[in-house]
Amino acid sequence: MAAIVLSQEALAATFPEASFSAATVEFGEIRLADVRGQLQTGGDFNLSVQNLKLSSSTPEIEDMAIAGTILESPLQGDGTVVRGDVFVGAYTAGFEYTWQAEEVSAVLRLADQELLALKALAELPPQADWIKRGVLDAHFRYTEKSNASAQLELRLAITDLGFDSPDGRFAAEAISTTVHFSAPLDRWPAPEVNGTISSGELLLDDFYRNFEQGEFEFALKPTWNDNGLEIHSFSLTDRSSLTVAGRAGLEFSDSEESWQLEISQLELEFPGAYDDYLEPMLAAWTLDGLGMSGRLSWSGEWKDGQFRSGDLGITDLSIVDLRQSRFAVTGLEVRMRPGDYSFNSRLSWRGLLLGRINLGAGELALDAEPGKFAIVQPLDLGVLGGRVVLNELSVLLPGSAQNENGDPDIRLRMDIENLDMEQLTTALEWPLFSGKISGHIPGVSVRDGILEVEGEIKVNVFDGMLSLGDLRVERPFGVLPSLAASIEVTHLDLEQLTRTFSFGQISGRVDGYVRDLRMLDWKPVAFDAWLGTTPSQKGSRDISRKAVNQLTTLGGGGATTALTGPVMKLFNNFSYTSLGLGCRMQNNVCEIRGVSEDDVSVLIMEGAGVPKITIRAFNRRVDWPTLLAQLVAASEGDSIKIGD
Helix, strand or coil: CCCCCCCHHHHCCCCCCEEEEEEEEEECCEEEEEEEEEECCCCEEEEEEEEEECCCCCCCEEEEEEEEEEEECCCCCCCEEEEEEEEECCEEEEEEEEECCCEEEEEEEEEEEEHHHHHHCCCCCHHHHHEEEEEEEEEEEEEEECCCCCEEEEEEEEEEEEEECCCCCEEEEEEEEEEEEEEEHHHCCCCEEEEEEEEEEEEECCEEEEHHHCCEEEEEEEEEECCEEEEEEEEEECCCCEEEEEEEEEEECCCCEEEEEEEEEEEEEECHHHHHHHHHHHHHHCCCCEEEEEEEEEEEEEECCEEEEEEEEEEEEEEEECCCCCEEEEEEEEEECCCCCCCCEEEEECEEEECCEECCCEEEEEEEECCEEEECCCEEEEECCEEEEEEEEEEECCCECCECCCCCEEEEEEEEEEEEHHHHHHHCCCCCCCCEEEEEEEEEEEECCEEEECCCEEEEECCEEEEEEEEEEECCCCCCCEEEEEEEEEEEEHHHHHHHCCCCCECCEEEEEEEEEEEECCEEEEEEEEEEECCCCCCCEEEEHHHHHHHHHHHCCCCCCCCCCCCHHHCCEEEEEEEEEEEEEECCEEEEECCEECCCCEEEEEEECCCCCCEEECCCEEEHHHHHHHHHHHHCCCCCCCCC
């Protein structure tokens, strides 16, 4: 019961004692059922309502009770004031009702009410069961003037809100928010709403935000109906790095809810937009840990999960992979109007790094359509003393009519001309190669997160040819990337190859292959490899003492004639007719094979001339990590030994 201070005139007022009941009471769109009331001479009253309904589109309120005091003020002869408390389920609200000649108003206030009590109310959507905790303060005001339509206003303040959906896609922790609803009574199912979120953490599917970094303001115009919620317009901003405007809808069903979203305006300021919003979503492609600066703006239509139209502008955007140093781009500028063929869409950048490979500056003319863009003409870049020519590049964005999946689809074709091998291997931190590399990449596509090469990639290296085919990479930027490929080796110059890896000198030509290659997290888990002299090679070729020693220790056995003998010390080079070494690797074990084999060994090199050096491997099964370490040691000129 509210405490009231009255004037002497008001204290003298008395009321007739009365009680009443009614099966139904209707006033406009307000309908009361099973109404019972009692009025005492001092102005105290009690009123109970079994069922209250404001209109045909609002839920019913069960078991409502009212207790209060009526005050008739003689100083305002045309006015009546009612104050008291309302009890609805577990909620208690204070109220004040004022009735004057020109205006009627009603105010309802709730303070420190637990949100968990919402579950006791009838006809709430199933999402109410997600609520775990929270405290509600509310202020409801109804005003009706003689010359205007009735006005409804609702202010809500929620603190320490926590909820969690069963599938974990939607959650909140310690959220504090204030919301203001207002509308004329005849349009109350479609009010104007605005508010702020000032603290806590919020997860909405792929969207995550920690509001401790700053307030979040929003405004929307929703409509509720029996099937769900339609938001005719909304705007969101943190007044720092993000502004969004659009419309949305949520349809309820017995088993699931369905979202629809249209974005008409998007403004992002970096680095804040990346740190606060994009990084959690991009982490799925291992694109977390980026440094970004610049600005992105987009206006257009994104409807039913597909891009329809738009105007995209990117200004002075720089992106640096700080964590893994895989790439960096600076000064990126983009202007695109997809579908507007009278507009010249363009893309340019001041600097581009892939690993340690500097691709320099560039500019592209684009053919842009909603959700898709492609280069209009080839891009020619000077790289590593040679040239890279990008003949084709097209990108199909997620959400376009042709790509409803969550990953972009990318297709490219390119040529490589006379790249300096020494610069390339230095940039890749590989063993130092010499010579030039040229090749053709006929077609590469990235679809549904899987990179595939159409046809073969042919690369001229070591005066021979490498053909890379059946290349397929899954999750190239994700967790545990997987690679499958086959490589054919044709007519490589052994002298260039062995000199590059400090293996010792071997002359001649070799063919080979790496078939059924499988890599996980960029480490080989299975392959069948072979490298041996070409069938067309006639006569003998030279091999140095160092190369003989490396092949001997790799094979796990000794040469038929000891290299340490007094006579053998006079020779620095030997002759051979054929050599070959293969490895079939599975379960971290390499099965060695050679030019031929017998019951106890495989032949790795068949010597020729005097002295004749023949090399055999007696240990046919070798631990792959150990063999790999020995190969690396050989390339660095260290002493190696396997097979004891």
